[in-house]
Amino acid sequence: MTNRLASSTSPYLLQHADNPVHWQPWSAEAFEEAKRRNVPVLLSIGYAACHWCHVMAHESFEDETTAAYLNEHFVSVKVDREERPDVDAVYMEVTQAMTGHGGWPMTCFLTPDAEPFYAGTYFPPQPRPGSPSFGQVLESIAAAWRDQGDEVRESAAAIVAELAQRGGPLQPSTMDADALSGAVVSLLGEYDRKRGGFGNAPKFPPSMVVEFLLRHHERTGSVEALSMARATCDAMAAGGLYDQLGGGFARYSVDASWVVPHFEKMLYDNGLLLRAYTHLSRRDDNPRYREVVRDTAEFLLRDLTTPQGAFAASLDADTNGEEGLTYVWTPAQLVEVLGLEDGVWAAGVFAVTDEGSFEHGTSTLRLLDPVSGERWDRVRAALLESRAKRPQPGLDDKVVTAWNGLAISALAEAGALFDEPRWVDAAARAADHLLAVHLVDGRLLRTSRAGVAGTAAGVLEDYGCLADGLLALHQVTADVRWLDTACGLLDKALVHFANLEAPGAFHDTADDAEALVSRPADPTDNASPAGASSLAAALVTASALGADRAALYRTAGEHAVARAGLLAARAPRFAGHWLSVAEALHAGPVQVALVGASPALVAAARQGVHGGGVVVAGDPDSVPLLAERPLVDGGPAAYVCRGYVCDRPVTSVDDLAEALRR
Structure with missing residues (x-):
């Protein structure tokens, strides 16, 4: 046996292609081998920009002793969660149910029938308070399988049965004007009035909630809604979450004040935030919002555009194994690049201190008081040029259909509003690539790399987000081919993803997709829109654009929104995209x-x-x-x-x- 990841199109899997672990991709062959050998399956799920995935890889998967034990007692399967969100969704639900939390790396143990019986996230190489070592976990699992195999299988079967019981669509609930106003009131209760955003650390950019708040303000004139949106966008743009030199946003802030980011930059975050700041700039003529829009759009074009014209998935959190190495500064480094006078000035402007705000006396760059003018432009350009000579984070150049759809929507709308044809052209090039490579016989594939399509089927968010992007392109170009193609995707989604037993509800995988131990159907908006909410948004937009099946699309969108009414009432922070679609419906659109x-x-x-x-x-x-x-x-x-x-x-x-x- 050998490691079988070398032929993968996933950069994350390729990161593990040289591990001594005999990794296999998710495949029927892997589970057949587990049956033949009568051993459990270790399922490890992560993604290329994940810091703790790298840590566990260095500590455990590159260790010869650990690898030898894995190879003897397990079949080891590695999955890129971005390439296979369906597999990730199924086992993330298990992990959260078993441990009370989730995250990546995700570590699950399965029977040869893919039924889970134990799950966790990161396991250290040595025991720590509250966590066994990875080696201890492996030994315990191997012993349980050897000595209590029948009980383990029974436990796994019970877990799968519980998954089936827990699933099922929410009951329809009216998302009327009172419900939308109630969501704003609920958000006010979770709003961080001092620092912007919602909740405590770690703090994630609430791009879809901001979009809802803006739309609610536009429809009702709500001062509270606009205030929350504006203050949150101000705080994010001022903090270390935002790249003050090169534009673009990191994944999240590890603190509640937006000072220290988790440094990876994800395409979906930047597409969603670019769109939110674009829409905010329509309602507030603040030069800082316009600057954020321009710099984030240029970041997408400069740093995430692939040679084929689409957009790469992410930039890594680490550089040479060190988190944030590319981005942080000391006062002395600023002086070295800029000279004494400008260096001292820049340290004050960017809140870079001798004590530091990050690690080892370094600071993230923040812009607490926006500045402009020739000196600002000159200093930023010099620092960005100097930073470009540092070691750079790795690029996950995998092209994800849904995330490209988000970027296409944002660049098309921002390019039209800001009169930047280059941005619209970039959106159109990305769309052309997706339609040429990812669309096969009317059906979408999830990913490609270097112009070569992956094998994973598209999931619901791929259809919804790409359709929405094509509809945005139709609006700014008046080219009817974008509308026709979008409607074709919507028609396929309505046929293959609809829950036939619950009108308005959708599965995240198609009716002819690979069968997993459960069929995922998560309605919540998390880091990116839920598949169902992205589809609902595209359906409503297509109906407003006068598509041939406009009435059907409108009805389908309304039914989908009704299925999210209970979610929006109970947890509006995780229904931002749903609430935005509901606002569009109430406004007309x-x-x-x-x-x-x-x-x-x-x-x-x-x-x-x-x-x-x-x-x-x-x-x-x-x-x-x-x-x-x-x-x-x-x-x-x-x-x-x-x-x-x-x-x-x-x-x-x-x-x-x-x-x-x-």
Whole structure:
């Protein structure tokens, strides 16, 4: 037996291809081998940018003694959670149920029938208070399998039965105006008034909740909603979570004040946050928000664009095995790069102190008081140039369909609003790559790398997020092929992912996907939108764009939102995307159809449209939303509708702005 990861398309699996552990990818062959040898399966799940995954790899999986024990007593299977979110979802539910928490690396032990019987996360090489060593765990599991195999199998079967009992869709519940206002009240109770954001450390960027709060403010005028959104975005942009030199956001802050990030940069976070700051800049003409939008968009283009034109999954948390090495500074390092006068000034601007805010006297860069001007531009450029000469974090250049969909949506909308055609072009190139490589016979694949498609089938979030991105491209380009392709994805999703026993509910895997011990269907919005909420968003948008099956899409979207009503009422922090879709439905969604060439009207529409609304300008003969909407007195005109009610067409920027304010 040997390690079998060398031919993988996953950078995470390739990180383990030289381990002495005889790793296998998730496959029927691995479980057949476990049956033949009558040994349990060690399932290890992680991702390329995961710091503690690297730690456990160095401590245990690169250790010859540990590897020898694993190879003798187990079949070892390694899974990239980003490539196989379905496998991850099933065993994460088990891990959380058994331990009360989850995370990566995830370590599960399975029968040869893939039924779990023990689970945890990171295990250290030596025992620690509250945690056995990894070696102790392996020895205990091997002994239990040898001496109590029948009992272990019975326990695993009971766990699978419990999974089936726990599953099932939520009952429908009305997501009306009172429910949306109630969600804002609930969020106020969890809001950190001193530091922005929600909850305590570790603190994650609440991008989808910010989007909901903005949409709620637009519809109702809620001061509290706008205040929470604005203050949270201010705090994130001022802290170490945000890359003050190169743009882009880290995964989360290890503290409650946004000072020290967990340094990996994920494509999904940056796509979602780029969109949120873009929409905030429509309601608040703050130059800092515009700067964050521009720098984050440029970060995506500069640091995450693959040679094929799509976007890579992430940048690692570690550089040469040291977390944050690329990004942190001391006062002396600033002086070395900038000279004494500018170095001292930069230390004050970026809150870099002798004591440090991170480790070993180093500091993350923060911008507590925004500055601008020639000196600021010069200092930032010099520091960024110097930082580029440091060792750099590894790039996970795997292309994930759903995450690219999020980036496409954000870049298309930001490019249109900020008049940056390069961003729109980048979004279109990424979409072209996905449709050429990831879309096969009308069905999506989850990933590709270096232009070669992976083997994992697309999950629901892939269909929803990519469809949403294509619909954003249709709006800013008026190219009907993006609309037609998006609708094709929606039609496939409605056929293959719908829960036939519960209208409005969806599974995360298709009806013809690989059968796992349970079929995942998680409705919660976590780090990225739930598959069902991403699909609901795309369905509602497609209905507003006048797609051929608009009525069906609208009904399907409404039913899906109703299934999330209980979740939104009980845990609005984990229903941000659902709440955003509900706000769009309550606002109409707003539709703006622009006929005739008027850049001023187009700019006013994009600036004034409500979140979740649609704007299309183009040729009435080829764009569905513009059909049968003529010029007015031979000149350009804007048609504003909400749901099924339309205003009279307007021809001036002021009248359009007033119509959108109403």
